[in-house]
Amino acid sequence: MAAENPVAGTAEEVEGNWCLIESDPGVFTELIRGFGCTGAQVEEIWTLDADAFHHLEPIHGLIFLFKWVDDKPAGRVVTDRSDIFFARQVISNACATQALLCLLLNLRHSDIDLGQTLNGFKRFCQDLDPETRGHCLGNEEKIRKVHNSFARPVLFEFDTRPGSPDDYCYHFVGYMPIKGKLFELDGMHEGPIELAEIGQHQNWLDVVRPIIEARMERYSVGEIHFNLMALVSDRQRCYERQIQLLVHQPSPLSHAERQSEIATLRTFVKFEQEKKRRYRQENIRRRHNYLPFILELLKQLGETGQLMPIYEKAKQRAYQCQAYKSDKN
Incomplete structure (x- = not known):
């Protein structure tokens, strides 16, 4: 950009x-x-x-x-x-x-x-x-x-x-x-x-x-x-609607088949509920401001003399990875 x-x-x-x-x-x-x-x-x-x-x-x-x-x-x-x-x-x-x-x-x-x-x-x-x-x-x-x-x-x-x-x-x-x-x-x-x-x-x-x-x-x-x-x-609503139809409306399925289908749909509902919970957590993390923590961590590493050794080690690993990729090509 x-x-x-x-x-x-x-x-x-x-x-x-x-x-x-x-x-x-x-x-x-x-x-x-x-x-x-x-x-x-x-x-x-x-x-x-x-x-x-x-x-x-x-x-x-x-x-x-x-x-x-x-x-x-x-x-x-x-x-x-x-x-x-x-x-x-x-x-x-x-x-x-x-x-x-x-x-x-x-x-x-x-x-x-x-x-x-x-x-x-x-x-x-x-x-x-x-x-x-x-x-x-x-x-x-x-x-x-x-x-x-x-x-x-x-x-x-x-x-x-x-x-x-x-x-x-x-x-x-x-x-x-x-x-x-x-x-x-x-x-x-x-x-x-x-x-x-x-x-x-x-x-x-x-x-x-x-x-x-x-x-x-x-x-x-x-x-x-x-x-x-x-x-x-909304997938959860779709599955819940299908469950209601199986429970309340006539169906060509046998009782056992109907119960099996309802159990499967309830599993899908739980999956969607868990997915929404995971989405909420991920979006909270996306919005969280980690910068103060990162800056304070870097400051503390610098003051204790740990920052430059970590930097040099990371740089060496980067060189090794680049050399490995060059050899592969």
Whole structure:
């Protein structure tokens, strides 16, 4: 990222600034909760095999992180679709929240309630052009505060030029089906990118997977810095709903089969509960300011004469690792 004008403090302390967001399902799930949206969560996808998608369905959209390059869009950029919520990215570091919001604000599903903040923002921006929507997002205090709650404490924060594509090393975009067509929602373009038609009996995931795979293959050999996440319905709610159906509604299953299925679903519910607990713990650690401890530790090591020996030992290990890699090559 291009850097200029070092500013002391965190991103939250610089008015109008947005922090970088880690590509992690726990972070994105908490963003959703923080926005006031319920019934949705984010899951990481480790492979493009169809089975990796199947067990997460319904999948409402995908969020793809990749190393940004100045590339032509893979489809037709449309600027005449007022029925699609799309905002231009005019704020540095906002692409994570921007990609997530573009999926949520185009979503119509009974499982998911956008909540007061997102519904109000959508109504306010409904008749505005994408550029103005991008500026409105920058001025939406609640959304910005939730985003910047993941700002990591640093000694120096570097300000960047808002909206310049060259400022972004990595970039988030969204993919989702809208009214029978597959769209890529990338705030760096003027509008949604229409990628393909989706057949009446076709699963949109079967259409998008080869498109993402082809995009990854365009990069140089050895480039592995990709991340793919799915916006899905709250898994715990889905499993609990299935349990209620098995308990209260007639089923072709025998009593033993029904009880076995209920036991399996309860195991899944416990897994989701444990996952949410783990996400909360990880996010607390992400937000914790470890810098005073680190600085005090370095100070104490220096005062007791232990710092330089540790440094020299670490440097020697680095040289050995580099020599080993050179020999392997």
